[in-house]
Amino acid sequence: MEFKNLLVEKxxxxxLLTINSPRTMNALNSEVxxxxxxxxxxxxxxxxxxxxxxxxxxxxxxxxxADIKEMxxxxxxxxxxxxxxxxxxxxxxxxxxxxxxxxxxGYALGGGLELALACDxxxxxxxxxxxxxxxxxxxMPGFGGTQNLARLIGPNKANELIFxxxxxxxxxxxxxxxxxxxxxxxxxxxxxxxxxxxxASVGSLGVSYSKNAIANGLNMGKEDGFRYEASxxxxxxxxxxxxxxxxxxxxxxxxxxxxx
Ligand code: CO8
Numbered sequence: 001m002e003f004k005n006l007l008v009e010k011x012x013x014x015x016l017l018t019i020n021s022p023r024t025m026n027a028l029n030s031e032v033x034x035x036x037x038x039x040x041x042x043x044x045x046x047x048x049x050x051x052x053x054x055x056x057x058x059x060x061x062x063x064x065x066a067d068i069k070e071m072x073x074x075x076x077x078x079x080x081x082x083x084x085x086x087x088x089x090x091x092x093x094x095x096x097x098x099x100x101x102x103x104x105x106g107y108a109l110g111g112g113l114e115l116a117l118a119c120d121x122x123x124x125x126x127x128x129x130x131x132x133x134x135x136x137x138x139x140m141p142g143f144g145g146t147q148n149l150a151r152l153i154g155p156n157k158a159n160e161l162i163f164x165x166x167x168x169x170x171x172x173x174x175x176x177x178x179x180x181x182x183x184x185x186x187x188x189x190x191x192x193x194x195x196x197x198x199x200a201s202v203g204s205l206g207v208s209y210s211k212n213a214i215a216n217g218l219n220m221g222k223e224d225g226f227r228y229e230a231s232x233x234x235x236x237x238x239x240x241x242x243x244x245x246x247x248x249x250x251x252x253x254x255x256x257x258x259x260x
Contacts, residue, residue, distance in 0.1 A: 001042060003035045007057070008043070013050040013200030014193055015043050022058030028111045029067035030082065036089050044096045047259065050200035050207075052096075053192045054119060055103040056112075059185065062104040062128070063112025068137065079142075086111060086143035090118035094215055097208040099199055103192035104128045105185065109167070114143035117152065120211065122178065123192045124170040125185040130178060131167035151218065153177045203241040204259040209233075 007018040017039055019026040026032075043049050056062040066086065074082060093100050093115075102108075102119035108130045116122050116130070124130075132149075134140050141149075141162060150158040157176050161168065173179040183191045199207055209232045217225035236242050240260045248255035 001038060003039060005032045006035050006039050008039055010046075010049060011193075012197065013048065014196040015046070015049045015052045016189075016193065017043065017052055017054050018057050019055070019063060020057040022056070022060065024067070025061035025064030025107060026056040026058070026112070027064055027067040028086065028115070029070045030085065032067075033085050033089055037085075037092060040089070040092050040096065040100075044092075044098065049098060050204045050259075051098055051196035052100045053103050053189070053196050054100055054115070055105055055189060055192070059106065059127075061107040061112070062102070063109075063115055064107045065110030065112050065133070066143070083142040086114070090114060090144045090148075093118040097211070098204070099196070099207060099211060101192050101196055103188050104130070104170075104179070105188055107167075110134050110141065110145075111143045114141060114145040114148065117148040117178075118144060121180045122173075123188060123195070124173060124179040124182050125188040126170055126182055127185050128170040128173070128179070128182075129167045130170075130173050131165065132162045133165045133167070135163065136165040149178075203245050203255070203257045205236060205239050205241050206245075209236060 005019065005021050007020050009016045019032060021027070021032065043052055071079065071082065099120040102116035102122045104116050104122055104124040106125065106127055108116045108128060110133055113130050113132060132141050132145055140146070146162065149161065153176050170179060170182045174182050213229045213232050217228055220228060241257045244257060245255045
């Protein structure tokens with residue numbers, strides 16, 4: 001499928017999904033959100049794709065937020081619908097059976113940071129700046145940011161970032177636990193793709209079930225989470241990948257996984 005605002009490239013199990021509207025700092029308007037929903041849905045169904053890297057075009061921004069110009073004239077009903085549309089994209093990333101790595105190459109603000117936080121983890125460029133400027137616009141985060149940030153770094157740091165509207169740099173974002181690793185700008189994409197390729201080379205069912213266990217387990221008590229993990233663990237023993245992975249270890253050869 002062709003997109004007006006997105007680029008999709010696939011190489012050896014890894015899909016690179018680029019939001020491509022650098023003139024507006026890749027801001028998320030209704031059209032971009034709709035295209036993201038379609039692209040992510042397709043990538044999730046594509047059995048050749050084992051991991052996705054999500055980034056923004058240009059050297060300034062990952063995504064500088066939801067589109068303020070579009071939002072500025074919205075009615076309460078339209079704002080609600082827009083919020084739900086954005087949240088659908090965030091939830092879709094979380095529910096995808098394959099990992100999505102955010103490669104944050106510049107500003108990740110408001111809805112842009114929410115998009116990065118919905119991904120499974122974040123790699124950032126030294127030039128990245130992240131924050132939630134919503135309060136400076138008289139609104140609050142609305143694409144799941146209050147929920148995802150507080151769960152990720154705890155309420156105190158989330159409160160500070162959200163209540164002040166300030167931006168923090170990549171080093172601070174890493175020290176706060178928002179970003180996994182920081183790279184030189186020219187290295188970021190290669191490092192993200194390298195990590196995605198590593199994920200694409202292992203048993204995709206094990207990866208997918210792990211993502212499921214972590215995401216769902218966070219909404220459960222610990223004992224329920226353990227039980228849930230054990231049930232998924234058991235299911236993997238009915239798969240060809242488990243036989244192949246363990247058989248290859250015993251035979252001292254490289255495993256060839258089929259995702260079945
Ligand atoms: N929306 C629309 N256009 C934008 C946005 C945005 N979020 N960010 C940048 N742009 C546009 C600018 O308007 C400008 O366009 P033009 O050339 O036509 O004037 C172009 O991108 C370049 O921007 P600047 O000239 O401002 O570039 P600078 O390098 O000087 O500054 C900044 C870069 C710091 C990123 C600056 O553009 C900025 O502060 N942008 C806004 C950041 C922001 O406030 N983001 C949060 C938006 S609110 C949000 O995301 C809410 C999410 C939840 C919604 C839930 C709905 C219910």
